Amino acid sequence: MKKVIVIAGLGLIGGSIAKSVVRQNDHYVIGYDTDEETLQFALEMGMIHEATNHLMEVAKRADYIILAAPITQTINLMNQLDKVSFEKDVIVSDVSSVKRPIMEAASSLNNPHVYFIGGHPMAGSHKIGVQAAKAHLFENAIYVLVASEPNQESYVKRLKEILISTNCKFLELNAQEHDEMTGVVSHFPHLIASSLVHQARKWEEAHQYLPNLAAGGFRDITRIASSNPVLWQDIFHHNREKMVQLLDEWITEMTYLKQLVENKDKQAMTSYLEDAKDYRDGLGSMTRGVIPSFYDLYVDIRDQTGAIAKVTQLLAENSISINNIQILEIREGITGALRLSFSSQSILNNASKLLTEQGYETMVEK
Ligand SMILES: NC(=O)c1ccc[n+]([C@@H]2O[C@H](COP(=O)([O-])OP(=O)(O)OC[C@H]3O[C@@H](n4cnc5c(N)ncnc54)[C@H](O)[C@@H]3O)[C@@H](O)[C@H]2O)c1
Numbered sequence: 001m002k003k004v005i006v007i008a009g010l011g012l013i014g015g016s017i018a019k020s021v022v023r024q025n026d027h028y029v030i031g032y033d034t035d036e037e038t039l040q041f042a043l044e045m046g047m048i049h050e051a052t053n054h055l056m057e058v059a060k061r062a063d064y065i066i067l068a069a070p071i072t073q074t075i076n077l078m079n080q081l082d083k084v085s086f087e088k089d090v091i092v093s094d095v096s097s098v099k100r101p102i103m104e105a106a107s108s109l110n111n112p113h114v115y116f117i118g119g120h121p122m123a124g125s126h127k128i129g130v131q132a133a134k135a136h137l138f139e140n141a142i143y144v145l146v147a148s149e150p151n152q153e154s155y156v157k158r159l160k161e162i163l164i165s166t167n168c169k170f171l172e173l174n175a176q177e178h179d180e181m182t183g184v185v186s187h188f189p190h191l192i193a194s195s196l197v198h199q200a201r202k203w204e205e206a207h208q209y210l211p212n213l214a215a216g217g218f219r220d221i222t223r224i225a226s227s228n229p230v231l232w233q234d235i236f237h238h239n240r241e242k243m244v245q246l247l248d249e250w251i252t253e254m255t256y257l258k259q260l261v262e263n264k265d266k267q268a269m270t271s272y273l274e275d276a277k278d279y280r281d282g283l284g285s286m287t288r289g290v291i292p293s294f295y296d297l298y299v300d301i302r303d304q305t306g307a308i309a310k311v312t313q314l315l316a317e318n319s320i321s322i323n324n325i326q327i328l329e330i331r332e333g334i335t336g337a338l339r340l341s342f343s344s345q346s347i348l349n350n351a352s353k354l355l356t357e358q359g360y361e362t363m364v365e366k
């Protein structure tokens with residue numbers, strides 16, 4: 001018997017889950033979305049076997065329901081599902097970036113057939129919608145699971161069985177620790193990225209040429225300011241207590257930084273920067289449990305047509321697989337850099353040797 005998986009919300013995240021779970025022969029995937037074009041696209045691209053405009057009509061057939069709409073809509077869907085007269089047990093999960101409001105909603109579910117387990121894949125993008133969905137989005141990424149009751153092990157295990165096709169790494173947390181950690185390393189940085197963009201926009205009034213000087217650094221740190229504003233206001237709203245706490249801490253930190261600059265204390269400033277660098281450089285290491293570990297190699301390339309393809313082709317021809325690739329600081333006619341992530345040190349060493357032999361300049365982040 002095929003396992004029937006209903007995915008509600010086929011955007012970036014729901015679409016990416018659909019694309020990976022649909023690859024399993026024993027999965028039958030039904031997609032639900034409020035947007036007709038999204039449903040049609042998902043069906044045409046083979047991301048789902050069946051599309052529906054009515055979640056409650058297909059819910060009774062489901063073994064699993066993954067809610068992948070924005071948080072507020074996910075809570076509404078949970079409450080609607082609670083009223084369905086299910087004839088068999090169903091595992092319901094979500095993908096929301098904030099877990100406390102979801103788990104609070106889960107605690108008031110009364111349906112004896114519904115087993116709710118919170119979920120949050122720690123990977124994404126600033127892109128929106130089904131067209132941005134990728135089967136490999138969650139490869140090697142942490143996928144947080146939050147049990148809603150004690151003794152849910154067998155249901156957690158069953159949920160993992162269908163999500164394993166995403167090639168993620170599971171991590172079980174409680175909602176509070178999840179929201180505190182993601183508040184620090186995911187939500188708050190989005191807030192700050194937007195504030196940096198606002199600051200630059202104000203300064204553009206004085207210097208019209210300013211955007212042309214916004215090179216690698218500004219672009220790196222503000223990429224996430226291009227994320228979906230409606231989705232992110234919902235995330236900030238649902239994790240608002242943490243956001244307020246982090247803003248207070250940030251203001252204190254900025255006051256300290258201002259003093260460092262004003263006091264012209266070179267030694268104190270250098271050690272402030274060194275401490276940050278040491279911590280940042282260590283984030284990729286194996287010992288950091290929550291942050292996915294990768295081995296990064298930087299490769300200098302010329303901004304010429306096909307330059308990136310040449311590097312990836314060379315690696316592919318030598319059976320070296322890349323876990324992630326990022327283009328850094330590419331400017332017209334000038335050298336840029338690629339950040340290639342590999343899954344182990346030995347693969348990185350092989351890639352580095354091969355590329356160096358072919359005349360590329362490579363560097364490993366220490
Ligand atoms: N974007 C990220 O990087 C990221 C990463 C991890 C988790 N998340 C979480 O994933 C969820 C979805 O985010 P996304 O980035 O995929 O957004 P998205 O905008 O790409 O997709 C959301 C989809 O939900 C649909 N939708 C909206 N209301 C609906 C409803 N009531 N019923 C069914 N479908 C509905 C939309 O039409 C759209 O197709 C959010 O809860 C977010 O917190 C996002």
Ligand SMILES: O=C(O)C(=O)C[C@]1(C(=O)O)C=C[C@@H](O)C=C1
Nearest residue numbers: 097121122123124125126186224
């Ligand atoms: O890569 C990005 O653009 C993301 O913002 C992804 C990101 C993150 O902050 O890391 C955003 C929200 C999530 O809930 C999980 C992942």
